Amino acid sequence: MERSITTSGNPFxxxxxxxxxxxxxxxxxxxxxxxLPSETPSNKNSKEFDSETSIKKxxxxxxxxxxxxxxxxxxLTTFEKERKYLRQEVxxxxxxxxxxxxxxxxxxxxxxxxxxxxxxxxNDLRLEYAYIDLxxxxxxxxxxxxxxxxxxxxxxxxxxxxxxxxxxxxYPSQFLRKLKESA
Numbered sequence: 001m002e003r004s005i006t007t008s009g010n011p012f013x014x015x016x017x018x019x020x021x022x023x024x025x026x027x028x029x030x031x032x033x034x035x036l037p038s039e040t041p042s043n044k045n046s047k048e049f050d051s052e053t054s055i056k057k058x059x060x061x062x063x064x065x066x067x068x069x070x071x072x073x074x075x076l077t078t079f080e081k082e083r084k085y086l087r088q089e090v091x092x093x094x095x096x097x098x099x100x101x102x103x104x105x106x107x108x109x110x111x112x113x114x115x116x117x118x119x120x121x122x123n124d125l126r127l128e129y130a131y132i133d134l135x136x137x138x139x140x141x142x143x144x145x146x147x148x149x150x151x152x153x154x155x156x157x158x159x160x161x162x163x164x165x166x167x168x169x170x171y172p173s174q175f176l177r178k179l180k181e182s183a
Contacts, residue, residue, distance in 0.1 A: 054113075062108040068101065072109050075099040085125040086153045092118045126153045127167045130160075134172075134179060141179055145172055 059066045076099065084090065096106040110121050130152040134140055140148065149160030164172045 058109070058112050062112055064105050064108060068105060069109055072099055072101050072106060073113070076110075080125065083129065085122055086129065086151070088150070088153050088155055090122060090153065122153075123163050124167065127164055130164070130172075131168065131175075134176065138183070141176055148172065 055066050055069055058064075059069055079085065079095070079099070092103045092107060096103040099106060107118055110116070110118050114121050116124070130148060133152075134148070140151075143151070144157075145161060146157040149155075149157045152160065154160035154163075161171050161173070164170075164175070168175065170178075
């Protein structure tokens with residue numbers, strides 16, 4: 001029988017008989033990976049996820065072990081929290097290598113868990129960050145569209161504008177104009 005030495009609700013502080021509670025840590029990582037940050041405007045393209053049963057189903061569906069899926073998801077959570085997706089040079093092969101997996105597993109996991117391709121996943125992270133950043137940082141509103149695009153990991157203003165319009169229904173220039181008018 002396990003007993004917790006601490007009574008705090010923090011799973012990272014749950015020491016059980018001298019051992020770190022890996023199970024609680026993985027459940028927390030899975031839950032945080034599948035929940036959107038509260039400040040994210042929307043993610044209409046993301047699949048609903050029940051962390052208790054889905055890892056096993058995903059594992060069976062994509063023929064990747066549960067341990068690998070959990071490990072990749074934990075590392076993807078770190079990738080997102082550290083905002084490494086804002087670097088222009090991020091690609092599937094390099095990210096897979098840095099996460100300690102291969103590109104096929106990473107692609108399958110993102111496709112199944114997020115319900116989108118790697119490129120769409122990456123672009124959605126960048127767009128959502130740009131959207132929030134422009135709402136909260138007044139100095140960024142004075143940047144050119146090109147500067148905003150580069151700062152958020154896009155290689156061109158045109159690509160950023162097109163994807164922003166597809167995602168939010170308006171061009172970044174229209175969005176910025178509305179923000180400036182409401183300020």
